[in-house]
Amino acid sequence: MNLDKEKKDILKEIANIGAGNAATAFSTMVDQETKITVPRIELMPIEELPEITGSQEDYIACTLINFDGELSGKILLVLEMDSVEKILHLLFGEGELPGTEIRNSALRELGNILSGAYLKAINIFSDLNLSQGLPAVAYDMAGAVLSSSVIDYSQSGDEIILLETEFIISEKKLELYYFFIPEEKSIDILFQHLMGDNLA
Template identity: 30%
Template sequence: MTIKSYDELSSLELDTLKEIGSIGTGNAATSLSALIGKTVRIQQPEVRIMEYNEAIEWIGGPEPITAGVLVGMSGQLSGIMLSVQQLDFVNLVLESMMEKTIQDYLALQELERSALTEVGNIMISTFINALSGLAGLDIELTVPAFTVDMQGAIMAVPMAEYGGQSNYIMTIGGNFICNGKEIPCRLLLSPDIRSLNFLLRKLGV
């Protein structure tokens, strides 16, 4: 059965996507651990299909300033993936890699931005590699883009790109655990509807 929108997904299809989300975030935590030289694990992630406005509230509302790393997907799966880097996550990376922290995103210099871009890119790439391995897909990724803006503005990118096809997006969230501290992990995956149907067929659901 071909679906026309995320909200048409069956319980079996949702469970399959949740399993992918769980495996992908586990791999992302492993890659983050290797990058920062600290043990990082992730709590059981929550994978949900949300409307865009609901997803904005899920990451803390439209007005807070945050950082985001955006990567486009092409090949057998088209769409975008976004890593939302809230301040606790930013400081975990900067403290581990550069022995510094910031109080405000405006304090980010070019070197710190480059480090955060690379970390976000590697986490997304690791997630997508797990997805492509599970489904047997050939997925190409674009050069990552880093931005600092209000969360509502960052979320406007997938809305503008795919809002005409569906008002829903796949959200993957949990908390990284590092040195006994919980650090929010927020990933948003938005394949276009054609790609979503192709992915589900490749997964046998």
């Protein structure tokens, strides 16, 4: 996959709008103003995914969502556990957190809202009609959970697109790693729709 400056600029604009949509939705969830940093766009070798947080031994939470339509693939959201804890306290207050089932339900809903916000931006820019499935939530060391996920990405080629954004709520920073992983045959279709005659 060749991610030149023009393609990167388009993805950054999509990421800005997607993150803005996500921040608005998240503000509604927690009833607090949410700010965002400028997203970082990176084309990343898929084998480096288990080290995205710095170490394969870092304990993380992630949601995995399939999307389909004119394109198909997966959306992966990765959060370090300190960000997960901050989010849960924003949702449920500073006291004792609810049980595992309710926490997982909250993270699935968060993943559903955030991925939907980005997917909506992609749909608008590309004039595609992509829809998402139900999110699955997993907790484990990054090396274990992300390596097992990579097995399912074998049709996605050797590289994936990372859109990294920080959400800032009441001076709390929440770092979000958002991976848009179209199947290999879908990536050319995506950029054809995004760039039209400008596609090199």
